[in-house]
Amino acid sequence: MTVLILGGTAEARALAAELDRRGVTFLSSLAGRVSRPRLPVGAVRIGGFGGADGLAAFLTAHPIGAVVDATHPFAVGMRGNAVAACAQTSVPLLRLARPGWAQNPGADDWLWVDDMAAAARAAAGADETIFLSTGRQTLGAFTGLLADKTVLVRVVEPLDHPVPGRWTVIHTRGPFTAETERELMAAHDVRTLVTKDSGGDYTRAKLDVATARGAQVIVVRRPAPPAGMREVDTVAAAADWAGAPH
């Protein structure tokens, strides 16, 4: 039987590498959102399944014995579909999610908010330049309230909508080092950072650098996981589960 990894994250790639090392058969799935995705080792399929029903049909049509949802902590659409489809088909499901940043040094001084709308309200009263690092799909929550502000946006893929005139958009892909984050924030005189609680080390340098600069850090909390969803926070634990009989 094959383990289906719902991916698009560094953890998902690490899990693929670990299952490969252990000789477990697996298939990684990517959404297909970025033009040049970082590919995991092993077999990969790319593109949506067509909602929960589409995923359930996929699970039925292929010899999938277990699913590991290793998507990003903010990919709630895919997570909900995985819960529904696995329940419908009785395929075991595990969530692999990296720990959040609440325990980071300085986290007590950050402003934690529940969603992008609250982050936009907080940022509207904060010092400029405001560095928005919440992802391309979230920008709509900020364009109204921050239309007249000096804003720096960092995204992986080019935007398909225009942004307000005082906004600067840079396209680049991580990981970013403390040194490059320091240079970027100094060059744009960043006084406020808005981000989401992605967790992990991959995008963490910006938080340390912003905190060291004395910038206001606004962090959007993670959406709560569905009740009863089995979850681990290490690749090794996910590999143990995936490699065990189900």
Ligand code: NAP
């Ligand atoms: P999302 O809103 O939860 O998902 C929207 C739709 O995209 C899903 O309903 C599904 O389409 C498709 N999809 C998402 N992940 C998929 C996967 N691994 N394999 C196949 N289809 C997938 O997801 P998102 O927030 O747009 O994230 C898209 C991808 O980027 C995810 O793989 C995630 O791990 C990665 N990512 C997201 C973020 C973030 O901040 N959200 C950051 C880094 C990486 P169907 O309904 O058609 O199946």
